[in-house]
Amino acid sequence: MAKILRLDMARRTFRWEEAKADYAGLGGRALTSRVIKHEVPATCHPLSAANKLVVAPGILTGTSAANSGRISVGGKSPLTGGIKESNSGGLLSQKLARLGVQAIVVEGKPDTEEFSLVKISKDGVEFFPASEYEGLGNYRTMARLWQRFGKGVGVMSIGQAGEKRLSAASIHFADPHGRPGRAAGRGGLGALMGSKKLKAIVVDDRGASPVALADPEKFKAAARKWAKYLTEHPVSGQALPTYGTAVLINIVNEAGALPTKNFRGGRFEFAEDISGERMVDLIKQRGGKTKEGCHPGCLIQCSQSYHDAKGKYLTSGFEYETIWALGANTLIKHLDDIARLDRLCDDFGLDTIEMGVTLGVMMEGGVIPWGDGPGAIKMLKKVGTNDPWGLILGNGSAFAGQALGVDRVPAVKRQGLPAYDPRAEKGVGLTYATSPMGGDHTAGYGVATNLLKCGGVGDPLKKEGNIELSRNLQIATAAIDSTGLCLFVAFPVLDNADALQCIVDMINARYGTKLTTADVGELGRQVLHDELSFNHDAGFTKAHDRLPEFFKENLKDPHNVTWDFTDAEIDSVLGDL
Amino acid sequence: MAKILRLDMARRTFRWEEAKADYAGLGGRALTSRVIKHEVPATCHPLSAANKLVVAPGILTGTSAANSGRISVGGKSPLTGGIKESNSGGLLSQKLARLGVQAIVVEGKPDTEEFSLVKISKDGVEFFPASEYEGLGNYRTMARLWQRFGKGVGVMSIGQAGEKRLSAASIHFADPHGRPGRAAGRGGLGALMGSKKLKAIVVDDRGASPVALADPEKFKAAARKWAKYLTEHPVSGQALPTYGTAVLINIVNEAGALPTKNFRGGRFEFAEDISGERMVDLIKQRGGKTKEGCHPGCLIQCSQSYHDAKGKYLTSGFEYETIWALGANTLIKHLDDIARLDRLCDDFGLDTIEMGVTLGVMMEGGVIPWGDGPGAIKMLKKVGTNDPWGLILGNGSAFAGQALGVDRVPAVKRQGLPAYDPRAEKGVGLTYATSPMGGDHTAGYGVATNLLKCGGVGDPLKKEGNIELSRNLQIATAAIDSTGLCLFVAFPVLDNADALQCIVDMINARYGTKLTTADVGELGRQVLHDELSFNHDAGFTKAHDRLPEFFKENLKDPHNVTWDFTDAEIDSVLGDL
Numbered sequence A, B: 001m002a003k004i005l006r007l008d009m010a011r012r013t014f015r016w017e018e019a020k021a022d023y024a025g026l027g028g029r030a031l032t033s034r035v036i037k038h039e040v041p042a043t044c045h046p047l048s049a050a051n052k053l054v055v056a057p058g059i060l061t062g063t064s065a066a067n068s069g070r071i072s073v074g075g076k077s078p079l080t081g082g083i084k085e086s087n088s089g090g091l092l093s094q095k096l097a098r099l100g101v102q103a104i105v106v107e108g109k110p111d112t113e114e115f116s117l118v119k120i121s122k123d124g125v126e127f128f129p130a131s132e133y134e135g136l137g138n139y140r141t142m143a144r145l146w147q148r149f150g151k152g153v154g155v156m157s158i159g160q161a162g163e164k165r166l167s168a169a170s171i172h173f174a175d176p177h178g179r180p181g182r183a184a185g186r187g188g189l190g191a192l193m194g195s196k197k198l199k200a201i202v203v204d205d206r207g208a209s210p211v212a213l214a215d216p217e218k219f220k221a222a223a224r225k226w227a228k229y230l231t232e233h234p235v236s237g238q239a240l241p242t243y244g245t246a247v248l249i250n251i252v253n254e255a256g257a258l259p260t261k262n263f264r265g266g267r268f269e270f271a272e273d274i275s276g277e278r279m280v281d282l283i284k285q286r287g288g289k290t291k292e293g294c295h296p297g298c299l300i301q302c303s304q305s306y307h308d309a310k311g312k313y314l315t316s317g318f319e320y321e322t323i324w325a326l327g328a329n330t331l332i333k334h335l336d337d338i339a340r341l342d343r344l345c346d347d348f349g350l351d352t353i354e355m356g357v358t359l360g361v362m363m364e365g366g367v368i369p370w371g372d373g374p375g376a377i378k379m380l381k382k383v384g385t386n387d388p389w390g391l392i393l394g395n396g397s398a399f400a401g402q403a404l405g406v407d408r409v410p411a412v413k414r415q416g417l418p419a420y421d422p423r424a425e426k427g428v429g430l431t432y433a434t435s436p437m438g439g440d441h442t443a444g445y446g447v448a449t450n451l452l453k454c455g456g457v458g459d460p461l462k463k464e465g466n467i468e469l470s471r472n473l474q475i476a477t478a479a480i481d482s483t484g485l486c487l488f489v490a491f492p493v494l495d496n497a498d499a500l501q502c503i504v505d506m507i508n509a510r511y512g513t514k515l516t517t518a519d520v521g522e523l524g525r526q527v528l529h530d531e532l533s534f535n536h537d538a539g540f541t542k543a544h545d546r547l548p549e550f551f552k553e554n555l556k557d558p559h560n561v562t563w564d565f566t567d568a569e570i571d572s573v574l575g576d577l
Helices: A028-039 A094-098 A137-150 A189-195 A216-232 A232-256 A276-286 A318-327 A336-350 A352-364 A373-384 A386-394 A397-404 A426-434 A466-483 A487-495 A495-513 A517-538 A565-572 B028-040 B092-098 B138-149 B189-195 B216-232 B234-254 B276-286 B320-328 B335-348 B352-364 B373-384 B390-393 B399-404 B426-434 B466-483 B487-495 B497-511 B517-538 B567-572
Strands: A003-008 A014-018 A052-059 A070-078 A083-088 A101-107 A116-121 A124-129 A153-156 A171-172 A182-184 A197-206 A289-292 A303-307 A313-316 B003-009 B013-018 B053-057 B071-076 B083-088 B101-107 B116-121 B126-127 B156-159 B170-174 B183-184 B198-204 B289-292 B303-307 B313-316
Touching: A003 B083, A014 A124, A014 B126, A028 A052, A028 A083, A028 A466, A028 A517, A052 A094, A052 A189, A052 B053, A070 A182, A070 A189, A083 A171, A094 A101, A094 A153, A094 A197, A124 B183, A137 A153, A137 A197, A171 A189, A171 B003, A182 A495, A189 A336, A216 A232, A216 A487, A216 A495, A216 B013, A216 B313, A232 A276, A232 A289, A232 A487, A232 B138, A276 A289, A276 A303, A276 A466, A313 A336, A313 A495, A318 A336, A318 B083, A336 A373, A352 A373, A352 A386, A352 A397, A373 A386, A386 A397, A386 B390, A386 B399, A397 B390, A397 B399, A426 A466, A426 A565, A466 A487, A466 A517, A517 B071, A517 B126, A517 B216, B013 B126, B028 B071, B028 B083, B028 B101, B028 B466, B053 B092, B071 B092, B071 B138, B071 B183, B071 B189, B083 B170, B083 B517, B092 B101, B092 B156, B092 B198, B138 B156, B138 B198, B170 B189, B183 B352, B189 B198, B216 B234, B216 B487, B216 B497, B234 B289, B234 B320, B234 B487, B276 B289, B276 B335, B313 B335, B320 B352, B335 B352, B335 B373, B352 B373, B352 B390, B352 B399, B373 B390, B390 B399, B426 B567, B466 B487, B466 B517, B487 B497, B497 B517
Parallel strands: A003 A101, A116 A197, B003 B101, B116 B198
Antiparallel strands: A003 A014, A052 A070, A052 A101, A070 A083, A083 A182, A116 A124, A153 A171, A153 A197, A171 A182, A289 A303, A303 A313, B003 B013, B053 B071, B053 B101, B071 B083, B083 B183, B116 B126, B156 B170, B156 B198, B170 B183, B289 B303, B303 B313
């Protein structure tokens, strides 16, 4: 029976706790959101002692199910002020699961300014002073922790941004190479970890037993089928492994939904130069790697090692949204500049989407010229110094907009909008507006249906069908985020009803339960219900479920479309939950 | 019949409009809040073209009624995101009233970066380019405008802070000496004016007819009585004229409600050094003036000219809340340092309360040492430069708290709390929590009864009676703010039922109406209703009516008190409106 590990950061002590009834059987996002809802006062300051940082593997994590190694991180968001779940790949989740840790709940905060480090292994839990890692970026932090605790241990850490409690700070997870390219990026949870004076958690699962299975044979059979669904679908089996998520640059640009110049147009003149195809060419020329997984057992392998012109490793986890945010959105067209910005974000511990949107806002405010890659790099580097521009950039788009008196800020609930113009990709636009997470695409990825035509044929330019699409995807995603499965399993699941059944079969074989696919939908609804209820108590209303006014203007290029949903239509997306 | 003047800042044109039924008979705060409620989309960005800046004299303004020359300024607040009315003295209000202007509504915003200037006189309305005033502080702006348009014209202007659209920017009004010591300080309305690219409005009432009176004799009789009430009350007739509002330093310190070191204690070791008594001594030594009015017809004369050690004019309108914010709250104990900070605020156009609270937050964050006057002056000067620290300071306390990762931010609805610790002055604490204006003392000044014993005997340390006190004062204040009368008339009105009748008599004699004192209460209720309704639509809930968590800690000195109201008690303050 898995247990909850509570870390008391004020006293630097810990205790193990049996999961109480409310938490039993939950994992991933379902668990992080439930703990936040039940234990964190909704009106507390996100950086106060009352907030909690919750880290939970999914319910399939630790098994051999393909792509089940994701970790959920939750808290009251320093960026949005609402509830937040942000999930990531990396090594840590599977190790926690194998050590029987259902969740880590980080509580309280110390009076001291000194950071600490927590190590979890089969021998127990230890606190260490972390002064030697203070001020280090995630690259050096992870390298030193591997050196100290052994190559291959799981690490979650914050860089300088989290230490400074900047609202766009992310939490990074060591990948199989010990690199910080994997992150719980959105919502500023790195600032929450920083407020707890927790620099890193190290998880060493050596000597742990494999995860117990109620019915090993049934599990094996289902897992085999599951792997087949993933590898046979054209998106998860071909497009993503070949080009990574950056395959979307050309696709979304072609669809006219690739936001340029702070969401003015839907096509980028230099899309080709920053495309997945171009990235793969450069990786091959320079001796990098085009396919890597973020955790053992990943069949999709959408990560990569991107090298610089001299053939030296530069970055990994170089995602479509990152390339869009730091590229098309800011008009920066050199992929190497974008890769450098991505590396700085990973090292300082910053959400790449938020940074790209914020740089766009700073360009809007005249602080950096549009398209100025070296200028953007210079500005981003300030986050690692004591320069106050670093504080302005590192606190995100709404913050920088206020600093500069810019009202063209593409954000919902103070979180910068991702890589799809909501006017030309209306399904995901409704998710931006209504998700309890704030402006977010992963919470209900309408793009899958509207542009990639998985699970039906939607029209991204028209309202019809998109309300149901966003609602159904938000419910399904909340459930998937609770399993530990990577979001990209959605592609085969949308196209094949058997694939969802297969997930349920794996869960039943793991726990000896008799869940049905209807139960999965119910789980998703419950998760959203917890989250919406927390946000309600924190002071969110329908007024916060609105896109910025300027989306009522026409998208300049190429489609003649506006954001034309009525308030009542928007409110109906999650209205009956 | 007074008319509404609409300025279209996009086209730089204007039009006159008869007041429609909804606005008929309204003035001051009742009118600004009604226009905002009816015409501004509640979810708009405060700096977008959709927001409006409304400027309205009170309904008694322009008459000979003593202390009736206040002006109300309204808009959706760039600081709080809610509705805002901020009122000020100065010359402009009475001149507008005499020109028959019920309100100025500033609408839209231009594409250009160039500022303009608007002049209103009996000959009409003119737009001028304002490039020659761009980048100037309010002192030089007002001096040049008097030079250009004649000594004694009414001026409202913004300084560098408003031009930069900083959220703590104020709007300043020339006093009878042409100085900017008078301000609509709170809520960042200077940023709203800056977003409209409006540097200043000049009002020249030469040649205007006196305000018409329906019954001149009755008006005269009532106004004579009114003057007597004001001059005979010990607060408005003696304390304020002698020491200015700074008379409160010693009183509130003695009561143990003078917040020190970012609201840790209720007594300041060096209170005597920054007291009204000390200020008056220095003024007399240095050849300043202890008594000045902010507009013709003021009988209270709580302003002054404060000179530096060399006998040169330094500042005026040197208020208790200013001296507290920039002094006791930051542990700065030299009155000359505080006066220099006040002057910088007036010149750049910044709310002194917000600046003091923000400097306290910056000291909390280790950016400036506690009590470092020269350090604070150096930091404040950056608002007038391109230094990004100026952007952080100039956007207020909640903003600076986010920049620095400080969670001890004494603010409600993102507006810094004023000069009375809510634990030891619970009546005003309830006003901080529940006023639609955000953390504000003027909206329902419980201090009048709790500490100054006007209108009864309250206990500032106990809950009993303070719910009703805050509610009744908020209703009464909303009405008073609509008349153009200075808030300090509340002292005699609280102590003498005849004084309220006298206000009603003056209104009836001015307009030929038959209002009763009950109608005044109903007006106050209506105003609050408009404001609460706007805030509801803008996304405010009861969750925003909460003081920061740290007020649940004991006040360190001298009373052993906490903020102990339940949520239900807080919600009952304006619950039935």
